[in-house]
């Protein structure tokens with residue numbers, strides 16, 4: 001390709017294509033390197049409280065009085081008005097599906113058979129469109145839709161670790177609430 | 180501010196794997212741009228390098244590693260990066276150098292070598308997510324785009340067929356591009372709709388491929404440009420803007436940050452009615468729906484109207500508003516920062532009448548290029564005009 005002169009710019013295309021198969025089969029020389037690194041991320045005050053409350057089976061947010069806003073995930077400052085946030089406020093563990101995907105990819109882009117149902121849930125009690133990403137369960141992929149009302153399914157208390165995964169997933173909230 | 184001209188561009192082959200190192204690719208793209216401009220490396224005052232996440236190449240602070248390939252030894256040199264926004268942000272940084280008067284001639288080089296990363300370039304994206312709130316869910320980056328696409332489709336009641344049309348147009352447009360990785364003159368909407376589902380609503384052919392590649396662009400002052408060409412192309416406006424990292428606290432159906440960047444660039448360029456005054460555009464198209472989303476962000480049509488224009492053929496190369504005449508990322512490939520080749524070099528080649536088989540008919544005068552990156556946050560915009 002690189003020696004084919006064509007009309008217009010770019011007039012040629014320098015570079016030498018090698019196939020992924022040739023690399024896999026070691027037909028072309030390369031050097032290999034692997035990195036091993038671990039990280040311990042400190043939580044900071046906002047995340048620490050958020051995760052501690054999740055461990056108790058509760059979702060907590062922060063208010064910004066200036067913006068009349070309830071933030072979840074909670075932050076110690078409001079990025080809209082650039083002021084400190086004001087108070088902790090407990091929210092419900094129900095919400096609305098804002099968007100979603102039905103994923104056949106794992107984190108390394110490997111294909112998976114059972115799709116992952118994932119999306120954004122805006123949480124009841126927070127400001128409109130304010131929520132977080134999570135999984136969905138106890139529903140067929142074709143039932144999942146934007147605007148769907150959902151409720152958190154919590155891990156058993158003894159299995160909770162103070163993580164967003166203390167919520168297993170969100171399930172459909174039946175009409176009139178299921179509690 | 181000094182007026183800034185574009186006098187040369189270059190790009191390498193875009194492929195999933197290229198044998199050359201990042202330095203060598205940078206050299207090849209730069210060399211081509213120098214040849215086109217008819218100048219030497221010694222004529223270059225300063226160099227801007229654009230390259231996105233270090234994790235792809237696996238070389239930390241890769242700007243320094245790539246330095247020799249850009250010809251910047253013993254020159255003022257800086258690397259800029261804002262993820263996918265880099266391909267347009269790097270030439271914006273080049274523009275600062277010349278507009279401010281600190282450089283007469285500036286070289287912009289963009290490089291990405293994604294093929295080095297195993298098991299898949301996606302693996303490098305795992306660390307883009309918030310470590311506390313997102314990573315425990317083991318997300319894949321495609322999820323983000325799937326969720327944004329779904330929100331956009333649902334809000335405007337857009338059919339997947341209309342979105343698939345973007346892949347068909349761009350892969351066909353790419354047939355005339357010598358660097359193109361995935362040109363396809365026979366592709367149909369059915370091919371796109373029937374391709375493997377990656378993360379619904381995103382199918383395989385909705386996604387641009389990971390690539391190795393490099394591109395280069397030479398910018399200079401108006402005075403200098405007169406020495407090299409009688410028919411210069413000028414940078415008339417630049418804009419950049421970023422939204423919050425808290426993407427789960429906003430509605431994804433419209434990219435406000437792209438609109439903000441576009442307004443900044445249009446104001447600088449004296450463009451009051453972008454729909455009338457812009458002849459063609461190269462919006463960032465890593466995914467099919469992104470081209471449409473970005474046409475709307477660039478204020479080239481109403482919200483939700485881009486799929487209609489696409490269906491009606493308005494955005495074809497010979498339509499009223501050609502979009503991605505280069506073949507875009509979907510057709511030519513997506514070596515993140517190096518897509519400056521489609522998003523900015525292409526504007527220059529089209530406006531200079533040098534695009535060959537890809538040339539837009541009707542003597543285009545004004546083109547806009549745009550890139551987008553980070554976690555659905557960053558908008559970078561550039562307006563070029565024929566002198």
Ligand SMILES: [Zn+2]
Nearest residue numbers: 064067078081
């Ligand atoms: Zn506030």
